[in-house]
Amino acid sequence: MSRLALSLRINGVTHDVLTEPHRTLLDVLRDDLGLTGTKENCLEAECGVCTILLDGRAVNSCILLAAQCQGREIVTIEGLARAGVFVPLQQAFVDHGAVQCGYCIPGMILAAQAYLDECPEPTDDGIREALAGNLCRCTGYQKITDAVTAAARGLARARTTQ
């Protein structure tokens, strides 16, 4: 089988990997690079646990070939906090008790972060819609939307006081 030498830019670091064409970014993240914050579940783009940011946009890494990511900017949940300090959205998830088992949370946070980057003043419906591709079997979603709303408010406040 043919092998591909890829140079992948993940969380600001370049990783050289040798892989096969059929392997997804999710496979490479988890199995080759040990970045297991990105979760694996349905493998059919239904549940959202594998969500990462590709050039700033939320995408499902389970249906994205690693080969398609060469030269593009990838952010996983491991790359969000700076020097061990949570970004406001992560802190809001903690503060609002929005995390139970935690399995859906990396994808949830990245999808929400991409949405807030695009739409800094979201409505409740907008948040729910933006997270429609992320399933959670524990929380009932309310605390998750609360956390995203609170993070958006906090960020708006920070912008006006700056």
Added chain:
Amino acid sequence: MSFEYHEPTSIADAVALGARFGEAGRFLAGGTDLIIQMRRGRVAPRHVLSLHRVTGLDRIEVDGAVRLGALVTHRAIEQCPHFQGPLGALVEGAEVIGGHQIRNVATVGGNIVNASPAADVVPVLLALNATVTCLGPDGERTLPLGGFLSGPGQTARRPGELLTSIRFDRLPPRSATAFLKAGRRKAMEIAVVCVAVRLTLDAARERCQEARIALGAVAPTTMRAGAAERALEGQPLTDEILRRAGRLAAGECAPIDDVRASARYRRLLVETLVPRALRRCLDRIGRAA
């Protein structure tokens, strides 16, 4: 999944690779249909031709006509300012496809070539009389979208041919469009039935000058409801006439029973959604006046 991976960087490159591999090759756009079908073993191309480095296929051009590059994403359609007015059904169709993660990568070209009878943007394009342009070893050809779709998962695309663009005319004055989708829940759901309608009123705003009705998930391909369209043209759009169009559309579609719904329920939905979509168009034309 086992295949050779290729990354053409121009349209000419993509067409050359398409011609070289023919049936053994598949173009990869957003991969939201293709990768899943490959993983399920439903298709097994020996060559995958990723289009993400091909430039010039992700543009939306609007002058007298509208041209969508095949790689325009559903998200780009949702956010395009040109589609906020009379062409709003395009946004209504695009914004109900999957979640953000899907719409960020899934393309209009993929929606068409995948040829699911339940596709959401396809009926809107059909109601807009869209044509599709393909480029292959034998050159370029342009076909009406209705003729391009030939069966579930089947199109008139020749092996290796690249779909490059979709084109339709802008709407005359006194026109509007509407798209309605019935599913079992609001998001992340394949349509049980979807309906796209385009309506133009006559100069007196009293009668229907032209009507186009497209139905999804009720036949082997997305279809036009021709009898219902004819029953509207030249008529004053009374509630009774709109309901009659709904009954005719329900009669001319050919739904099946499946896990999502029975054929009977699908016909009932068509009967209800067609007049509702037409009424929405009337409201929109009224409001724009």
